Amino acid sequence: MNRERVRILVVDDEEIVRESLSGWLERDGYTVATAQDGASALARLHGERWSIMLVDMKMPGMDGLQVLEEARKIQPEVTAVIMTAYATVDTAVTAMKLGAYDYLVKPFDPEELSLMIQKIVSQQALVRENVLLRKVLKREYHFRDLVSKNAAMQKVFDLARTAARSNSTILVLGESGTGKEVVARAIHAESPRAVGPFVAVSCAALTETLLESELFGHERGAFTGAVARQRGKFEAAHRGTLFLDEIGDITPKLQLDLLRVLEDRRFTRVGGTEAIEVDVRIIAATNRDLQRAVAEGAFREDLFYRLNVIPIHLPPLRDRKEDVPLLIDDLLEKLSVEMGRHIEGVSHDAMAVLMAHDWPGNVRELRNALERAAVVAAGTIIQAGDLGLVKPSTPTEAAAEQLGTLESVERQHIQTVLEHTRGNITQAARILDIDRVTLYNKIKKYRLREIESA
Amino acid sequence: MHDILVWWIGAQAADEAAMEVLRQRVEDVFEWPATCWHDERRPTGTYDAGRGQHLSTAMLRWLNSHRPHDAARVVGVTDVDLFIPILTFVYGEAQLGGHCAVVSSARLGSLTLPMQRQLTLGRLVKEAVHELGHTFGLVHCRDGECVMSRSPSLASVDAKHGTLCGDCRLIYLEKAASLGTPYE
Ligand SMILES: Nc1ncnc2c1ncn2[C@@H]1O[C@H](COP(=O)(O)OP(=O)(O)OP(=O)(O)O)[C@@H](O)[C@H]1O
Ligand SMILES: [Mg+2]
Ligand SMILES: [Zn+2]
Numbered sequence: 001m002n003r004e005r006v007r008i009l010v011v012d013d014e015e016i017v018r019e020s021l022s023g024w025l026e027r028d029g030y031t032v033a034t035a036q037d038g039a040s041a042l043a044r045l046h047g048e049r050w051s052i053m054l055v056d057m058k059m060p061g062m063d064g065l066q067v068l069e070e071a072r073k074i075q076p077e078v079t080a081v082i083m084t085a086y087a088t089v090d091t092a093v094t095a096m097k098l099g100a101y102d103y104l105v106k107p108f109d110p111e112e113l114s115l116m117i118q119k120i121v122s123q124q125a126l127v128r129e130n131v132l133l134r135k136v137l138k139r140e141y142h143f144r145d146l147v148s149k150n151a152a153m154q155k156v157f158d159l160a161r162t163a164a165r166s167n168s169t170i171l172v173l174g175e176s177g178t179g180k181e182v183v184a185r186a187i188h189a190e191s192p193r194a195v196g197p198f199v200a201v202s203c204a205a206l207t208e209t210l211l212e213s214e215l216f217g218h219e220r221g222a223f224t225g226a227v228a229r230q231r232g233k234f235e236a237a238h239r240g241t242l243f244l245d246e247i248g249d250i251t252p253k254l255q256l257d258l259l260r261v262l263e264d265r266r267f268t269r270v271g272g273t274e275a276i277e278v279d280v281r282i283i284a285a286t287n288r289d290l291q292r293a294v295a296e297g298a299f300r301e302d303l304f305y306r307l308n309v310i311p312i313h314l315p316p317l318r319d320r321k322e323d324v325p326l327l328i329d330d331l332l333e334k335l336s337v338e339m340g341r342h343i344e345g346v347s348h349d350a351m352a353v354l355m356a357h358d359w360p361g362n363v364r365e366l367r368n369a370l371e372r373a374a375v376v377a378a379g380t381i382i383q384a385g386d387l388g389l390v391k392p393s394t395p396t397e398a399a400a401e402q403l404g405t406l407e408s409v410e411r412q413h414i415q416t417v418l419e420h421t422r423g424n425i426t427q428a429a430r431i432l433d434i435d436r437v438t439l440y441n442k443i444k445k446y447r448l449r450e451i452e453s454a
Numbered sequence: 455m456h457d458i459l460v461w462w463i464g465a466q467a468a469d470e471a472a473m474e475v476l477r478q479r480v481e482d483v484f485e486w487p488a489t490c491w492h493d494e495r496r497p498t499g500t501y502d503a504g505r506g507q508h509l510s511t512a513m514l515r516w517l518n519s520h521r522p523h524d525a526a527r528v529v530g531v532t533d534v535d536l537f538i539p540i541l542t543f544v545y546g547e548a549q550l551g552g553h554c555a556v557v558s559s560a561r562l563g564s565l566t567l568p569m570q571r572q573l574t575l576g577r578l579v580k581e582a583v584h585e586l587g588h589t590f591g592l593v594h595c596r597d598g599e600c601v602m603s604r605s606p607s608l609a610s611v612d613a614k615h616g617t618l619c620g621d622c623r624l625i626y627l628e629k630a631a632s633l634g635t636p637y638e
C-alpha cells in the first residue's frame with residue numbers, strides 16, 4: 001500500500017517531540033501533521049481523515065485521555081496510541097478502555113516504535129480489505145437478519161421468501177444454533193403479517209399444564225392460582241405469527257390439543273367453554289429428528305403432517321464453512337453495537353482457527369466465541385489467542401508438548417504472550433513480569449523476532 | 455570542490471583507516487567523489503547531561519553552520535552516543551533533502567577490538583550511506599536488504615546490504631542529476 005495514504009497526527013505540547021517524531025515518521029514515507037494541543041487536534045480530526053494518532057498523555061488544557069475520548073466520537077476508526085513519560089499501568093489501562101490501541105513510554109525504544117507502526121498499518125490494510133468485502137457481500141448474501149453464501153442456504157432463503165407470502169404452516173428443522181428462530185422471524189418480517197405480532201413460545205421450557213395455559217390461556221379459577229382470566233399465546237398472535245419452538249418436546253396430550261387447533265383453527269381456554277377463533281400463521285421448529293420420533297411412536301404422525309407442510313432444513317455450520325467469514329463479519333457488526341465496543345475484524349491467525357473449528361453449537365457457538373473474544377481483545381482486531389478455542393492437536397504433539405524442556409516451554413510461552421500483545425515488548429514484559437531487557441535477550445536467544453515478523 | 459565530505463567529529467582521535475574505507479564506500483554507492491575532511495573543530499552544545507547523550511539534531515545544526523559551503527554533502531562521523539528526544543538512541547540522523555548527516559559508532563560495536571572491527575565498520579558504513587541517502591531525499595525503503603530500509607536494531611542493520619536497491623538507485627540518480635555532473 002502507498003504509505004503516503006497513511007496519515008498520522010502527532011499531538012504533543014512539546015515542539016521538540018512534535019518535530020522529532022514527525023521527522024522520524026516522514027522518513028518512512030507517511031503523511032504526518034502535528035497539533036500542539038487537544039483543541040487543535042480535534043479541529044484537524046473534524047477537517048480530515050486520519051489513520052493513526054499519537055497523543056501525548058500530559059498536556060496543559062485537555063489531557064491525552066480527554067483528547068482520545070473526543071477523538072473517538074469524531075473518527076472512531078482512527079488507531080490511537082498514547083504517549084506518556086510516566087509508565088503507570090493505570091494510565092495504560094484507562095487509555096485502553098477508551099479505545100487506545102497501545103501506549104508508548106517516552107523516550108521510545110526505536111525498534112518498538114517501528115514495529116508498532118508497522119503492525120497498525122498492516123492491520124488497517126487488512127481491515128480495509130474486509131470493509132470492501134463487506135460492502136459487496138451485504139447485497140448478495142442477505143435475507144433479513146440472515147447471511148449465507150452456501151448453496152443450500154440460498155435455497156432456504158428462496159423457499160422462505162416464497163413461503164412468507166402464503167399462510168401455510170412451516171416446519172424449521174436443524175441442529176441447535178443453526179438459526180431456526182432467526183429464520184422464523186425473517187419469514188414473519190417478510191410476510192403480509194409483518195404488521196401483526198410475532199409471538200414465540202418455547203415448548204420445552206414449561207410443564208404440560210403450564211404450557212397448555214400458556215398456549216390457550218385460562219379462565220378465572222381454572223386451576224389453583226388462576227386468579228384472573230388470561231389470554232394465551234394463540235390469541236396474542238392473532239393476525240400475526242406464532243412460533244412454536246422445540247415442538248418435538250411436547251407431551252402426547254398437547255400434541256392432540258395442537259392437532260385440533262391446527263385442524264379447525266379454533267380452541268377453548270383452559271377451564272372455559274367458549275370457542276375462540278384466531279387468524280394465526282404457525283411456524284414450528286425443532287432440533288430433533290421428528291420423523292424418527294414418529295417412527296418410534298413418540299410423536300403423532302397426523303400432527304407431523306399438519307406441521308410439515310413446508311419443511312425448511314437448516315444445514316449445520318460445519319457443512320457450510322464458507323459462511324464462517326461472512327458470519328464473523330455480520331456477528332461482529334452486531335456485537336460492536338450491542339457491546340458499545342468497536343471490533344473491526346479478526347486476524348489471519350484467528351480466522352484460520354475459526355475455519356478449522358467444527359462448530360457443534362453452530363452459529364450460536366460462533367457468536368458466543370466472538371463475544372468472549374471481543375471482551376478480552378486488546379485492540380480492535382480479534383487475535384487467535386483471544387478466542388479460547390483450542391487447536392485440535394494430535395496426541396503425539398500434545399504429549400511432546402507436555403514433555404518439553406523448560407526452555408521449549410519458556411520459548412512457547414513467550415511466543416504466545418508476544419502474539420497476544422501483537423509484538424508489543426513493553427506489554428509482553430509486563431505480562432511476563434520481567435524487564436524489557438531480559439525479554440529482549442530471550443527473544444534474541446529463541447529467535448522469536450524472526451518468527452514474529454515472518 | 456563539490457564533493458561529499460566525510461568528517462570525523464568524534465571525541466577520540468580520528469581512525470583514519472576506517473574513514474578511508476567509509477569514504478571509498480560512499481564514493482562507490484553514490485557514484486560521486488568523496489573526500490576525507492580534516493578539520494579539528496568539534497560540535498559544541500550538543501551534550502544533554504540529563505540523558506548522558508548527544509542530541510543528533512544539534513549536531514546536524516552545528517555541521518550545517520560549520521561546513522564548507524561548496525560541499526555537495528557532509529557526513530559527520532562520531533563515537534559519541536546520539537539521541538533524538540523521543541527515542542532512547544539513534545545510530546544517526548540526517549536532514550531530509552538537506553546537506554548534512556551524522557552517524558555514530560557508539561552502538562554499532564567496537565572499532566578498536568580486532569575481533570569486532572570488521573563488523574562494526576561494515577555497520578558504520580551502512581548507516582553513513584543510509585543517512586546520506588536521506589540528504590538526497592530518499593525515504594525508507596521496504597526492501598529489507600536495501601541500505602535505505604529502516605534499521606532500528608543491530609539485527610536489521612546486519613540484515614541489509616550496503617547498497618541501494620534498484621528502485622532507490624533510480625530515485626537517487628534522478629535527484630543527483632539536479633546537482634549537476636560531479637566529474638567535470
Ligand atoms: N445465517 C445466519 N446469519 C446471521 N446470524 C445467524 C444466522 N444463523 C444463526 N444466527 C445467529 O445465531 C444465533 C442462534 O440462532 P437461533 O437462536 O435462531 O438458533 P436455533 O436454531 O433457534 O437454535 P436452538 O435450536 O438452540 O434454539 C442467533 O444469535 C442468531 O442471530
Ligand atoms: Mg432456538
Ligand atoms: Zn533512515
Ligand SMILES: [Zn+2]
Binds near residue numbers: 600602618621
Ligand atoms: Zn531501496
